[in-house]
Structure formats: C-alpha cells, structure tokens
Amino acid sequence: MSTAPSLAHRVLGGELRAAARLMRDLDDQAPSAREAMRQLFPRTGRAYVVGLTGAPGAGKSSLTDRLIAWHRKRGRTVGVVAVDPTSPFSGGAILGDRIRMQDHALDEGVFIRSMATRGNLGGLSRATADVVAVMDAMGKDVVLVETVGVGQDEIEVAALAHTVVVVAVPGMGDEVQAIKAGVMEIADVFAVNKADREGADRTVRDLHMMLELRRATATRPPPDHDELHRFPEGEPWSPEDARFWEPPIVKTVATRDEGVIELCEAVERHRAHLTATGMLKAREIARARAAFVALLREQLLAGALARLAGEQGHLDQVAARIAAHEADPYSLADELVARLRG
Amino acid sequence: MSTAPSLAHRVLGGELRAAARLMRDLDDQAPSAREAMRQLFPRTGRAYVVGLTGAPGAGKSSLTDRLIAWHRKRGRTVGVVAVDPTSPFSGGAILGDRIRMQDHALDEGVFIRSMATRGNLGGLSRATADVVAVMDAMGKDVVLVETVGVGQDEIEVAALAHTVVVVAVPGMGDEVQAIKAGVMEIADVFAVNKADREGADRTVRDLHMMLELRRATATRPPPDHDELHRFPEGEPWSPEDARFWEPPIVKTVATRDEGVIELCEAVERHRAHLTATGMLKAREIARARAAFVALLREQLLAGALARLAGEQGHLDQVAARIAAHEADPYSLADELVARLRG
Numbered sequence: 001m002s003t004a005p006s007l008a009h010r011v012l013g014g015e016l017r018a019a020a021r022l023m024r025d026l027d028d029q030a031p032s033a034r035e036a037m038r039q040l041f042p043r044t045g046r047a048y049v050v051g052l053t054g055a056p057g058a059g060k061s062s063l064t065d066r067l068i069a070w071h072r073k074r075g076r077t078v079g080v081v082a083v084d085p086t087s088p089f090s091g092g093a094i095l096g097d098r099i100r101m102q103d104h105a106l107d108e109g110v111f112i113r114s115m116a117t118r119g120n121l122g123g124l125s126r127a128t129a130d131v132v133a134v135m136d137a138m139g140k141d142v143v144l145v146e147t148v149g150v151g152q153d154e155i156e157v158a159a160l161a162h163t164v165v166v167v168a169v170p171g172m173g174d175e176v177q178a179i180k181a182g183v184m185e186i187a188d189v190f191a192v193n194k195a196d197r198e199g200a201d202r203t204v205r206d207l208h209m210m211l212e213l214r215r216a217t218a219t220r221p222p223p224d225h226d227e228l229h230r231f232p233e234g235e236p237w238s239p240e241d242a243r244f245w246e247p248p249i250v251k252t253v254a255t256r257d258e259g260v261i262e263l264c265e266a267v268e269r270h271r272a273h274l275t276a277t278g279m280l281k282a283r284e285i286a287r288a289r290a291a292f293v294a295l296l297r298e299q300l301l302a303g304a305l306a307r308l309a310g311e312q313g314h315l316d317q318v319a320a321r322i323a324a325h326e327a328d329p330y331s332l333a334d335e336l337v338a339r340l341r342g
Numbered sequence: 343m344s345t346a347p348s349l350a351h352r353v354l355g356g357e358l359r360a361a362a363r364l365m366r367d368l369d370d371q372a373p374s375a376r377e378a379m380r381q382l383f384p385r386t387g388r389a390y391v392v393g394l395t396g397a398p399g400a401g402k403s404s405l406t407d408r409l410i411a412w413h414r415k416r417g418r419t420v421g422v423v424a425v426d427p428t429s430p431f432s433g434g435a436i437l438g439d440r441i442r443m444q445d446h447a448l449d450e451g452v453f454i455r456s457m458a459t460r461g462n463l464g465g466l467s468r469a470t471a472d473v474v475a476v477m478d479a480m481g482k483d484v485v486l487v488e489t490v491g492v493g494q495d496e497i498e499v500a501a502l503a504h505t506v507v508v509v510a511v512p513g514m515g516d517e518v519q520a521i522k523a524g525v526m527e528i529a530d531v532f533a534v535n536k537a538d539r540e541g542a543d544r545t546v547r548d549l550h551m552m553l554e555l556r557r558a559t560a561t562r563p564p565p566d567h568d569e570l571h572r573f574p575e576g577e578p579w580s581p582e583d584a585r586f587w588e589p590p591i592v593k594t595v596a597t598r599d600e601g602v603i604e605l606c607e608a609v610e611r612h613r614a615h616l617t618a619t620g621m622l623k624a625r626e627i628a629r630a631r632a633a634f635v636a637l638l639r640e641q642l643l644a645g646a647l648a649r650l651a652g653e654q655g656h657l658d659q660v661a662a663r664i665a666a667h668e669a670d671p672y673s674l675a676d677e678l679v680a681r682l683r684g
Contacts, residue, residue, distance in 0.1 A: 296646055319630040
C-alpha cells in the first residue's frame with residue numbers, strides 16, 4: 001500500500017511504465033490499484049472518449065489508426081483501448097496491420113492498451129472504464145475505445161464513450177440487420193467503411209431508412225432508455241427538439257485514407273452539439289453511471305466468491321453439488337447473499 | 343407467490359403459455375419466478391445443450407434451422423434460444439428467413455425463445471441460463487443456443503453448453519483471426535458454412551493450422567482455463583490423453599442443406615466422447631458453475647441497487663455526483679458494499 005501514492009503520482013507525471021503497471025495491478029484487482037485510482041480520480045474528466053464499434057472485419061482498427069493520425073496532426077495526445085480481439089492493437093492482426101501500427105507505437109503522444117475480453121467473470125466493462133480513466137488522468141486529450149460485436153459487452157463499453165461511431169461495411173446483409181436490432185440507439189455517427197466495395201450505396205441507403213424510421217417513432221424513448229440514461233427523459237427523441245441529433249452517415253475507405261477527415265469532422269460536430277445543447281452533462285452522468293455499476297458489480301461478485309472460498313470451499317465444489325442436483329443454484333445463491341448481509 | 347407452484351406445474355405439464363409467462367417473469371425478476379425455478383430444478387439436467395456461435399452473417403440461424411430439422415426427424419424435441427440479435431429467431435431477419443422459420447413455429451416439438459441482448463445490466467448469461475433450464479425442465483431433448491460475436495457474453499453463454507459449434511465463413515480474413523484470438527478454446531466442432539464460396543478451403547486450412555498449433559502447445563492449459571473449468575487440471579490438453587478432443591472441421595452450405603448431416607454427426611461424436619471419457623461430468627460442473635456465478639452476480643447487483651434506491655435516492659443521483667467530481671466511484675462503491683455487509 002505504501003507504494004500506491006507514488007504510482008498514481010508517477011502516472012500523473014506521464015510515466016508510461018507506471019501507467020502500464022497500474023493497469024496490470026487493476027487486472028489483478030490489487031488493493032493498491034484501487035487506492036491509486038482514487039488518487040487519480042480528481043484528475044479525470046478532461047479526455048474526450050470516442051467509441052468505435054462494429055462486426056469483425058469492418059475495418060475498425062484501420063479507422064482507429066487514421067483517427068489517431070488525424071488527432072495527432074492537431075497536436076492532441078491520444079489513448080487507444082482495444083477491447084476488440086480481432087484488433088491489431090490487441091495482437092490479433094495480420095502482419096501488414098501490425099507493421100502499420102508501429103508508426104504510432106513509437107509516438108510518445110499515443111498510448112495503446114488492449115483488453116482481454118475474457119477471464120474476468122464479467123468485469124470487462126469495469127476494466128475498460130478503469131483503463132479509460134487512467135488514460136484520462138495521464139492527460140490524453142482523446143481516448144478511442146475499439147470494441148467488437150453486438151452483444152451486451154459492447155453496449156456497456158459504448159456507454160463509457162461521449163461519442164459512439166458504429167462502423168458498417170457493404171455486402172454484409174446481416175450486418176445492417178445487426179445494427180437495426182442492437183446498435184441503433186448507441187450510434188452517434190455511422191461510418192460505412194470499405195466504401196469502394198460494391199453495395200456501399202445500398203448500405204448507406206439502408207441506414208438512412210432506419211434513421212427515417214427512428215425519426216417517425218422518435219417521440220417514444222428507446223427500449224434501453226433506462227439502461228443507457230444518455231438523454232433526459234424522452235425529449236431529445238423528438239426531431240423538433242434542438243437537442244435531437246441525427247447521426248450522420250460517412251463513407252470511408254480507411255486503407256486509402258478516404259473520408260477520414262469527414263468522419264473526424266462528424267465526430268467533432270457531435271461533440272460541439274453535445275456541448276452547445278448541454279447534453280454533454282447527461283453523457284457524463286451516463287458514463288459515470290456505467291462505470292459505477294460496472295465497479296459495483298465486480299466488487300460484489302469478488303467479495304461473494306472470496307467469502308464462498310473461505311466458507312464452503314472452492315466454487316467448483318458448489319458447482320459440483322449443483323451439477324449432482326444435491327442443491328439448486330437459486331437456494332445456494334440466496335443463502336450466500338443472506339450470509340453476506342448478516 | 344401463491345400462483346407460483348401452479349406455474350411450475352404447468353410448465354412441467356408442457357404448457358407453452360406457462361413457459362412463456364415464466365420466462366417473462368424471469369425477465370422482470372419477479373420473486374415468484376425464482377420460486378418456480380426452484381421447483382423446476384429437480385426436473386432439469388436431461389437436455390443436451392449445443393451452442394452455436396460466430397460472427398454476424400456466418401449463417402448460424404440457417405444452420406440452427408437445419409439442426410432443428412435433423413433432430414426432429416429423429417423424434418427429438420428441440421428448444422432454441424437465440425441470443426443473437428441478427429438471428430431470424432430473434433426477429434432480426436430478412437423476410438425470406440422469417441418465412442422459412444415458420445415451418446418450425448407450427449411444430450409443437452420446437453420451442454423458440456429469443457433473448458434481448460441488452461437492458462438487464464449484465465444479466466444476459468443469467469437470463470440465458472434460466473431459459474435453458476426452463477426448456478430442459480419442459481422435457482426438450484436438445485437445446486440449441488445461438489449467440490453472436492466474440493465478446494465475453496459469448497464466452498459466458500457458451501459455458502452453458504455441452505458442445506460448442508463455432509461457425510466460420512470463407513472470405514472473412516479477420517473472422518479466422520477472431521476465432522484465433524478468442525474462441526479457439528471454446529470450440530468443440532468447427533462449421534465452415536457457405537462453403538460453396540471462394541476461399542472455403544483456405545478457411546479450413548487456416549483452422550487446421552490453428553489446431554496444429556494448439557496440439558503443439560497442448561501441455562499447457564489454455565489461458566482461460568480458470569474461467570471455463572471445463573477440463574480437469576491440464577491433462578486433456580495433451581493429445582496423448584484419451585480424453586483429448588480434436589475439434590472436427592465440417593464444411594456446410596446450410597441454405598442447400600449440404601454438410602448438415604456431417605455437422606450433426608460431429609456433434610453426436612463429441613457428445614459420445616464426453617460420455618465415454620467421463621468428461622460429461624466436468625462439463626456439467628462447468629455449466630452449473632457458469633449458471634451459478636451469473637445468478638449470484640445479478641442478484642448481488644440487484645440487491646445493491648435496490649438498497650441504493652432506498653437510501654441515497656436514484657442511481658442517477660449517485661452518477662451525477664461522480665460526474666460532478668463530488669465523489670469518486672471507488673469510495674462510493676466501497677461505502678455501499680460496506681453498508682450492505684453491516
């Protein structure tokens with residue numbers, strides 16, 4: 001514990017090795033890491049967080065790469081959190097991508113961290129929130145969070161961003177369906193990447209149609225309103241409201257650096273919109289909420305499992321009793337929760 | 343509460359409306375639903391659970407459709423849980439798919455339930471486990487669980503299955519990378535669907551290469567060994583061990599019903615392997631473990647949030663304090679956890 005203050009201090013001083021060490025400690029759930037995060041907290045809240053999400057193969061990493069370059073040209077420092085196992089930033093890349101990424105690896109203004117998407121029993125959004133907070137405290141102007149998929153992970157991770165870019169790609173019929181079913185409400189900007197491919201215009205048209213549909217039904221808050229909490233009750237969902245935001249659709253070819261300026265400008269416009277309408281505060285609250293719930297959930301589970309290990313032996317033994325039908329999981333969970341309270 | 347016993351009774355009696363009602367009650371976290379699950383539990387443990395997973399557009403739903411038909415021909419009843427928002431079973435389908443699905447919708451031996459992948463604060467794996475348990479108690483012989491993506495959701499949902507089929511598709515270079523990065527250890531069978539497309543043989547070759555690599559490093563347990571707990575410590579990872587399972591790779595064209603018999607037979611072989619080697623018990627324990635942890639996590643969070651609502655006002659107010667930097671989330675979470683214990 002005695003070294004924790006100095007670790008936080010070193011992170012604030014911009015020491016990359018200290019930041020990397022803190023992130024490892026966070027992964028290990030070391031108590032000293034919690035203390036360091038507490039000390040860093042007052043220095044957070046300055047970074048602008050942009051989420052990039054979409055299916056594997058949509059080219060999110062190439063776009064991230066271009067976004068880094070765009071911000072760096074403007075003198076901004078950049079943090080990258082790759083939650084995407086297909087991302088070259090996460091080591092899942094083909095050789096060509098890896099080599100390209102090294103341009104940024106040598107740039108001191110860029111800090112890249114990949115997240116394992118497994119092995120921490122649902123703690124992914126907590127871990128991501130912590131890494132974003134560390135980069136924020138380090139003074140990164142912009143933090144890019146790259147996620148994959150259309151599952152709950154992604155929704156939760158997206159809730160940590162101020163602006164969410166959903167990356168679609170032509171020729172994946174089901175992909176647009178996936179956006180419709182799960183990602184529509186979280187998109188602030190759409191990028192149709194690989195727009196030199198056949199079908200790009202159709203993808204753009206499909207997205208426009210979905211946005212039309214959204215406008216037509218915009219008086220109703222979306223079904224996940226209670227979870228994302230990004231907007232004050234109901235109102236901005238009406239196109240008449242000044243706070244209503246129509247997600248722009250931008251065609252890009254990341255590998256040829258086409259449309260990247262337009263995409264970055266769309267994100268900047270969204271940021272300006274949030275600021276001008278006072279919506280930024282709602283986003284900040286939504287971000288804080290997501291981070292707090294993730295933290296609470298992980299902490300409660302870790303505490304319960306530790307208690308279980310102390311009292312009843314290993315979790316595997318409990319699982320064995322359930323598998324043998326000697327006890328039902330509902331009663332066992334109730335008993336454990338009751339004991340934790342008593 | 344007084345109606346709960348009869349609800350469980352009606353579910354066990356095969357009443358579809360009662361099962362649907364119970365699933366809705368579970369979504370709402372009604373206490374009566376918990377009681378019903380407790381009553382159903384002794385009647386679970388008979389269904390064989392097969393997970394199907396892969397990227398959007400891989401054709402998982404078409405395969406699921408064919409798998410249903412295969413089992414039905416053998417007189418087996420089938421439950422389908424679609425956790426995939428792109429699945430036609432979930433209502434995310436293009437028209438053609440929807441029409442095809444209706445064949446099964448009229449079949450009383452098939453029960454289909456789609457899961458919302460959002461809106462329940464990390465409770466997806468708990469909700470899926472519950473639905474699988476209800477179908478099991480209803481007497482379904484086989485339960486097919488269709489998931490999407492490569493995130494943590496998928497890993498957790500896959501942990502509820504006895505056999506996991508990973509569906510790859512040719513021409514998605516990154517897709518194979520995704521499998522490599524995150525899904526390798528959970529695959530018991532690989533389906534290379536849309537195998538009439540160019541590049542199918544290359545995809546098969548890539549998968550073989552990855553399996554070679556796995557064999558070469560097989561003495562080490564995989565990194566997520568601690569989380570999935572599917573295998574007794576270390577041993578079955580050696581190809582010399584009789585319990586070692588080499589995932590077969592099957593080429594399929596679901597839309598033309600090609601390779602489906604081979605795929606189903608591969609799943610049956612895996613099932614026979616688990617039974618013959620005694621590994622089925624390890625899988626049952628892993629399934630019970632995953633279900634228990636999911637249940638515990640959701641229950642703890644729900645309890646904490648209820649307490650928070652009673653004491654400090656709405657979660658949004660807590661989030662607002664954090665966003666305003668009046669308090670840090672770490673201290674607030676600690677305080678709440680301490681109060682819950684005291």
